Amino acid sequence: MINNYSYLYKKVITIGIVTEMTGLSARQVRYYEEKNLVFPKRTESGRRKYSFFDIKLLMDIAEKIKRGIQIDDIRMKLMNRENWEENMNVL
Amino acid sequence: MINNYSYLYKKVITIGIVTEMTGLSARQVRYYEEKNLVFPKRTESGRRKYSFFDIKLLMDIAEKIKRGIQIDDIRMKLMNRENWEENMNVL
DNA sequence: CGTGTAAGGAATTCTGACACG
């Protein structure tokens, strides 16, 4: 079970690829982190690393914002998701 | 079926992360590409992008080389694998 | 509030080549 998700949660994607895949700007992606909506890991030198799950999450977030939902409210919703803790912690 | 492997084959990992995960040098990773053992995609600006499958493959290759098997022979073996074509083509 | 941008610096990656053997 856990193994099936190893690729989904593993944080290995740099921010450039993320903006490519999500269509968001780096500014947006970093801001959602600042607001504790996503939790990238860092390389030794400080570069952000995201998971496939983060990619999906970011697109989800951006879509909600576009619909007028505020970031604080989005975070509330997210924190109730069952995979939330997992997302924050998995390497 | 195909969907289950989307994360496995998707090329999104830059070479720095790859060397981190595999323990190989960038030189080695690029050389195996030169010899047609792995097929990274490229970003618009030419940066290499690898998949999780590539990571596994690279470690497999390195291990075989360490055991004295020549690259040409390794390629022969690889080309017989059922997922070979898939690996070469998937975005 | 959420995002754009210019700024300066640091880390990453690229290619082609020389070296060893």
Added chain:
DNA sequence: CGTGTAAGGAATTCTGACACG
């Protein structure tokens, strides 16, 4: 044959700040 390395350049990413509103 497989890998290390120095070289020079180009692309990426980082942070903190100003701007709009």
